[in-house]
Amino acid sequence: MSEAAIAHRGRMDRAGSWRLVLARELADLWLGGKALVLLTLFSILLGVTAYLMATNNELRLIPIKEIAYLMLKLTVAFGIFMSLIIGADSISGERERGTLEGLLLTPTSRRQIVIGKFLAALSPWPPAFVIAIPLIAVLCRDSQVVSWALLWGGILGTILVVGVTGLAMLVSFWSSSNRTSIAVSLIIYLVFLLPTQFPGQAQTGAFGDLLQKWNPLEASNVFLAKAIVNNRSVEEMASWLLAPILFAVLTLGLLFLYASPGLRLEPGRARTRANWGRAASFASIAWLPITLALSFAMTLPTAAATSSESPVQIAVDREWATARTGDEVEFTTLVTNAGSETSPPLIVAMNIINLQGEVVDPEDWSPQRTQSIEPLAAGASIEHTWTIDAILKGDYMVYMVVVPQPAGPESTSVPVASSGIHLTVTPFTRINPRGVLPLAVGIPLGLTASTALLRWRRRRAIAAGEGEA
Amino acid sequence: MISENDAAARRASDPVTQEPILEAEHLKKSYGGRPALRDLSFTLAPGRILGFLGPNGAGKTTSIRILTTILEPDEGHFAIAGISSRYPERIRARIGVLPESQGYPKEMTGIDYLVYFGQHYGWTSSEARQIGWALLEVVGLQHRARSLIGSYSRGMRQRLGIARALVNDPAVVFLDEPTLGLDPRGQQELLALIRRIARERGAAVILCSHLLSEIESVCDDVVILSVGQVVARGSVTEVIGQARGNGVRIQVPLSAVAEAEQVLEALPDVIRVVPKGQGSGWIQVELLDGAPEDNTANNAVLEALIQATIPILTFEAEGSRLQEVFLQLTEEAIR
Numbered sequence: 001m002s003e004a005a006i007a008h009r010g011r012m013d014r015a016g017s018w019r020l021v022l023a024r025e026l027a028d029l030w031l032g033g034k035a036l037v038l039l040t041l042f043s044i045l046l047g048v049t050a051y052l053m054a055t056n057n058e059l060r061l062i063p064i065k066e067i068a069y070l071m072l073k074l075t076v077a078f079g080i081f082m083s084l085i086i087g088a089d090s091i092s093g094e095r096e097r098g099t100l101e102g103l104l105l106t107p108t109s110r111r112q113i114v115i116g117k118f119l120a121a122l123s124p125w126p127p128a129f130v131i132a133i134p135l136i137a138v139l140c141r142d143s144q145v146v147s148w149a150l151l152w153g154g155i156l157g158t159i160l161v162v163g164v165t166g167l168a169m170l171v172s173f174w175s176s177s178n179r180t181s182i183a184v185s186l187i188i189y190l191v192f193l194l195p196t197q198f199p200g201q202a203q204t205g206a207f208g209d210l211l212q213k214w215n216p217l218e219a220s221n222v223f224l225a226k227a228i229v230n231n232r233s234v235e236e237m238a239s240w241l242l243a244p245i246l247f248a249v250l251t252l253g254l255l256f257l258y259a260s261p262g263l264r265l266e267p268g269r270a271r272t273r274a275n276w277g278r279a280a281s282f283a284s285i286a287w288l289p290i291t292l293a294l295s296f297a298m299t300l301p302t303a304a305a306t307s308s309e310s311p312v313q314i315a316v317d318r319e320w321a322t323a324r325t326g327d328e329v330e331f332t333t334l335v336t337n338a339g340s341e342t343s344p345p346l347i348v349a350m351n352i353i354n355l356q357g358e359v360v361d362p363e364d365w366s367p368q369r370t371q372s373i374e375p376l377a378a379g380a381s382i383e384h385t386w387t388i389d390a391i392l393k394g395d396y397m398v399y400m401v402v403v404p405q406p407a408g409p410e411s412t413s414v415p416v417a418s419s420g421i422h423l424t425v426t427p428f429t430r431i432n433p434r435g436v437l438p439l440a441v442g443i444p445l446g447l448t449a450s451t452a453l454l455r456w457r458r459r460r461a462i463a464a465g466e467g468e469a
Numbered sequence: 470m471i472s473e474n475d476a477a478a479r480r481a482s483d484p485v486t487q488e489p490i491l492e493a494e495h496l497k498k499s500y501g502g503r504p505a506l507r508d509l510s511f512t513l514a515p516g517r518i519l520g521f522l523g524p525n526g527a528g529k530t531t532s533i534r535i536l537t538t539i540l541e542p543d544e545g546h547f548a549i550a551g552i553s554s555r556y557p558e559r560i561r562a563r564i565g566v567l568p569e570s571q572g573y574p575k576e577m578t579g580i581d582y583l584v585y586f587g588q589h590y591g592w593t594s595s596e597a598r599q600i601g602w603a604l605l606e607v608v609g610l611q612h613r614a615r616s617l618i619g620s621y622s623r624g625m626r627q628r629l630g631i632a633r634a635l636v637n638d639p640a641v642v643f644l645d646e647p648t649l650g651l652d653p654r655g656q657q658e659l660l661a662l663i664r665r666i667a668r669e670r671g672a673a674v675i676l677c678s679h680l681l682s683e684i685e686s687v688c689d690d691v692v693i694l695s696v697g698q699v700v701a702r703g704s705v706t707e708v709i710g711q712a713r714g715n716g717v718r719i720q721v722p723l724s725a726v727a728e729a730e731q732v733l734e735a736l737p738d739v740i741r742v743v744p745k746g747q748g749s750g751w752i753q754v755e756l757l758d759g760a761p762e763d764n765t766a767n768n769a770v771l772e773a774l775i776q777a778t779i780p781i782l783t784f785e786a787e788g789s790r791l792q793e794v795f796l797q798l799t800e801e802a803i804r
Contacts, residue, residue, distance in 0.1 A: 020588050032576050098572025102633070104539060106589035107562040265539055458576065461617050 017108040021116025026123060029086065033454050035124045038085070040447040042078045043131050047440030049074060050135040054436040063325065063364070063391035064143045068136055069228045072153035073221060075132040079125045079157050080164045080217075084185045086121040087168025092181040092267070101265055114260035118169060125161045129154055131443055138435040149228045156220045159244045163216060164189070166251030173259050176267045192217045213240060216247035231367025231389075311339040312346060312376070312416055314402040320422040323390040331421060333384045333400050337376035344405045344413075346373040350386060352423075355395040365389055373402075388423065396423040490515045490640050490673045491536070496545035498531050505531045507698040509545070513673045513690070515640070518663065520684035520705070521677045523694035524799050529677050530569065532694065533645055536675070537566045550640040562590060565634030567627070569645035569677070575619030579610055579629050582618060583636055590637040597636070604632040608662060624655035631662060635670070642666060645677040656680070660687050685791040695799040709794050716755045717767055719774070720783035723750045732777045738766040750782065 029035045053067055062070070091114075094100035103113055133150060140146045168185045175181035192215055212218045223240040226232040262268075317332045337343045349370045354360045362369055365388050373382055388398060398421040404413040489512035496509040506528040513519050523529045534540040536547060538557035547554045550563045574582065580601050587597025605611045608628040613621065621629065627647055634642055644663065648656040664687050667674050678684055684691060684705075691708050693701040701708045721729045726744055729752055733742045738757045745751040756766045767786060774781055787793060 017589065020585065024585055028574065028576065094572075098568075098570045099574060101539065101568045102571060102586070103589075105537060105561060105564075105566045105568070106586065107558045107591075108589050109558065265534070458617070461578075461620075 017112040018115040018119070021103070021108070021113050022119050025090075025117055025120030029120055029123065031454060033451050034086070035082075035127075036447060036451040036454065038082050038124060039127055039131065040444055040451060042075075042082070042128055043444040043447055045078065046071070046074060046132060046135055047444055050139055050436050051440040053139055063229070063389065064140045065145045065149075065229045065231075065389065065391075068140045068143070068145050068149040069225055071132060071136045071139065072149055072157070072224060072228070075129060076153065076157040076160060076220070076224075079128050079161045080189070082124045082128065083121060083161045083165040084168045084189060085182065086124065087118075087165040088172050088175075088181040088185040089178055090117045090121055090169050091172040091263070092175040093172070093178045095176075095265065095267070096178050104263070104265060109261075110263035111256060111260040114169070114255065114263060118165060118255065121165045121169065122161060125158065129157060134439050135436065135443075138439060141435065145228060149224075152224060152227055156224060156241075156244060159248050160216060160220055163244065163248035163251045166248070166255045170251065170255055170259060173255075173263070174267050214243050216244040219243040230363060312336065312343055312402050312404060313338050314348065314400055314416055314418045316400060316418045316421055318421050319419070320424070322424045322426065324426050325390055325393055327390045327425075329388045329390060329423065331386055331388075331398075333386065333418065334381055335373060335376070335384070335402050336381040337378055340378050342378060343376040344407070345375055346405070347371075347403045348373060348384060349401045349403065350388075350398065351401060352388070352396050352398045355397055358394065360396070364391055390423070390425040393425045393427045396425065397421070398423050488515075489513055491547070491549050491675075493536065493547040494545055496532065496535055496542045496547060498528075498535060498540065498543050504697050506535070506542075507696075509692075509694070509699060511692050511699070511702055513641070513675065515673050516667050516671045517689045518667050518674045518676060518687055520688035520691040521675055521694070522681065522684060522691060522795055526696075527694040527799070528697040529694055530645065531697075533566075533643055533675070533677060537561075537564060537643055562637060563640045565637060565639035565642045565672075567630040567634045567642075567644045567647055569649070571626075571630050573618045573621075573626055573629070575617060577618055578615050579605060579618060579621070579632075580614040582629065583632055586633050587636045592636075600636060601632075604635055605629075607635070607665075608632045609658075624651045624659070627651065627655075627659060628662070631659075631666075635666065635672075638670070639672055641673045641675065643675045643677075646679070647676070648678065648680060648683060656683065663687060681792040681795055691791070693795060693798055700798045701794070705791065709791055715757075716753060716787040717770055718745070718783070718785045718787060719752050719754065719770070719781060720750050721752065721774070721779055721781060723748060725779045726750060726752065728777065729774060729779050732773050732779065733770060736769055736773055738769060753787075 050071065053062065053070075091100070094103070104110070132153075136150065137146055140149075167188065168181075171185045171188070172178075172181040175184065212222055219240045219242070223237050226237050226240075227234065313336045315334045315336075317334070321329045321331070323329050333348060335346060335348060347370055350362065350366055350368075352360050352362050352365055366386065367389075368386060371384055376382060386400075400418040401415045402418075403415045406413045491511075491513040493512070494510050496506055497504070498506040509528070509532055511519075521529055521532065531540065535542045536549075538554070538560050542554070549560050552559045552563060554560065577585070580598065583601030583604060584594060584597040587600055588594060592600060602611065602614065605614050608631055610625060610628055610632065613625065618626065618629065627649075631644070631647065634644070647663070648659050651659060660683055663674055663676060666672055676684065676688060688705055690703065691701065691705050692699060693708065719729070730742050730744065733739050733752070733754055739754055740757060741755040743753045743755070745753050754770060756770075771781070771784065
């Protein structure tokens with residue numbers, strides 16, 4: 001082949017060489033069995049968890065929304081773990097096996113090689129998520145939370161997996177051995193997990209809030225928990241998305257713009273003509289303050305006004321309700337200003353107490369514990385619709401209170417309570433073990449069978465090769 | 470099998486008259502202030518086989534990695550097929566390399582391995598497959614093309630590695646210790662293959678090896694490195710000629726060693742006679758300094774032994790083998 005022909009082909013195919021690396025890496029990962037083994041382990045873990053949640057007396061009392069959150073949390077955690085293992089092996093592993101040099105000796109650019117490897121390292125995440133979908137869907141059958149939970153679990157899981165894969169590949173890039181690469185990646189992962197192990201008080205307040213917000217793993221967990229379990233809106237929780245997004249963007253920037261052009265046989269980065277180094281170093285240093293500043297900006301409190309008191313009445317449209325755990329119960333309140341003057345601003349709050357004296361956290365029962373009302377004109381009324389998630393069996397009394405804003409620091413107002421709604425919640429019956437069991441057992445079995453089939457084919461191929469010899 | 474006569478004949482009939490395909494000028498490389506390569510300059514013509522020699526740590530691997538664009542030199546410049554070292558990706562398209570510690574994916578078949586690398590050089594899948602089959606035939610692996618590489622012996626992997634190095638029809642082929650770990654038959658087969666590559670494809674070959682006899686048998690030219698610098702460069706004949714030849718080694722039956730010593734010590738040109746290798750019958754005879762071409766003293770030694778009816782099992786002039794030149798030059802460089 002002449003130089004001109006090679007140069008032509010080089011120009012023609014250079015942009016697509018990552019596909020070759022990707023195809024090779026995918027074959028290695030999937031036909032080699034590594035990805036299938038990891039997914040089989042994951043499916044066993046998730047299957048056992050799902051089955052216990054469906055059958056265990058204690059676990060089955062966990063509210064459906066929380067089940068969806070826990071299953072997603074487990075799925076994302078395992079997705080991150082797989083990304084760490086595969087990303088950490090991607091470059092240092094090839095160095096150790098002696099296969100990197102052959103690749104570096106081809107005209108394919110270093111960045112194309114890294115792109116192909118990166119995409120391959122992401123490949124186990126979508127199947128892991130797909131494995132989780134039927135189990136979550138069966139466990140949370142008929143619940144409206146499933147599609148919402150899966151949507152946000154998928155989005156956040158993907159962002160984290162992208163970031164963690166990039167991070168693990170960066171570690172692999174600078175590691176002299178595969179063992180070092182995996183160990184360092186796991187230590188970084190533990191450092192991210194560390195703040196979540198602090199005592200409760202350290203996690204609350206301004207410092208705790210920030211500590212959680214700039215930690216991409218914890219911020220993602222908080223977002224998922226609040227959005228799925230506590231019915232918080234995405235707008236309300238948007239600031240928690242910053243850390244994972246910045247984390248992913250920065251690791252990708254470092255990997256593709258700074259590190260990959262200098263990929264070499266020895267650990268570390270070769271000198272390159274590009275001046276990305278300083279930009280990347282700046283970005284990595286700037287990550288924390290940027291995240292903190294943005295977190296502050298997004299958590300600035302909104303101003304509230306105060307005024308004087310006025311007589312108001314509150315009524316509810318039901319006296320009692322029965323529900324099964326996981327059901328939603330709706331009712332309406334009517335707040336009326338029975339006075340002759342305009343009322344001060346009002347706050348309507350929902351309260352729920354357990355009639356057997358057990359502690360109830362109203363936050364878990366409703367997405368809208370309080371609602372504010374602008375000053376009501378004399379004789380005017382306003383109606384609100386409320387939703388209660390029946391999350392635990394038992395006898396409850398739900399009542400509403402309307403609180404006029406006090407006129408000032410040295411005055412008070414008289415809260416007015418509605419009549420109660422007697423709520424009876426019967427035991428959890430939505431999780432159908434018969435629906436979970438086939439999935440909990442079938443998915444791991446299917447994956448194990450696939451792995452065994454691949455191994456059998458490999459043994460046969462080796463035997464055939466030796467036979468030919 | 471290649472005989473030394475073939476190599477010598479080829480060296481004699483292939484004078485370096487063509488334009489060099491590889492030109493290296495003053496290449497230098499240090500690691501953390503420690504110089505690994507002090508000043509490497511040489512040229513190589515198409516179709517020639519260059520032996521790259523040196524003891525461990527001499528800078529051979531650093532040189533090969535610089536010339537194959539895996540490392541950047543601190544100073545110096547080189548060009549392959551007219552392409553400057555400033556364009557490493559273009560150079561990589563024109564070279565083929567078998568690295569010393571090449572690893573192979575065990576789960577791939579031999580033909581798939583070649584197709585994969587062929588595609589990296591811009592061939593389509595079907596073109597790369599066609600080339601892959603042809604190369605497997607060249608290296609004698611066509612019958613194992615569809616076997617997993619995991620089932621290959623070391624020799625088969627080395628041959629597959631050579632096929633991979635040829636997949637882009639390179640102008641220069643770098644082979645770093647290709648016969649390492651092979652049995653004698655495997656070594657001979659591989660050397661014959663290297664010879665064919667140079668002869669039939671017109672590719673220049675750079676062969677790194679510790680086995681000096683194999684370098685001597687297949688190489689046209691040689692570069693000897695020691696502590697990061699070139700201590701000898703030229704055709705194999707020229708480099709061997711650089712060594713001082715002031716002695717002979719003779720092997721006689723063990724029972725005749727004492728008598729041979731007496732006979733040889735009596736000769737006027739002999740400085741010293743030293744029996745070597747206990748119980749082996751070898752005697753080293755140190756002669757008075759003279760021109761390397763002057764064989765009179767050697768003839769006198771032979772004549773004296775024949776007249777004394779002492780059987781001569783082996784007779785070798787010192788400095789006539791590459792190994793001796795290598796040892797002499799590298800020891801001098803270290804001193």
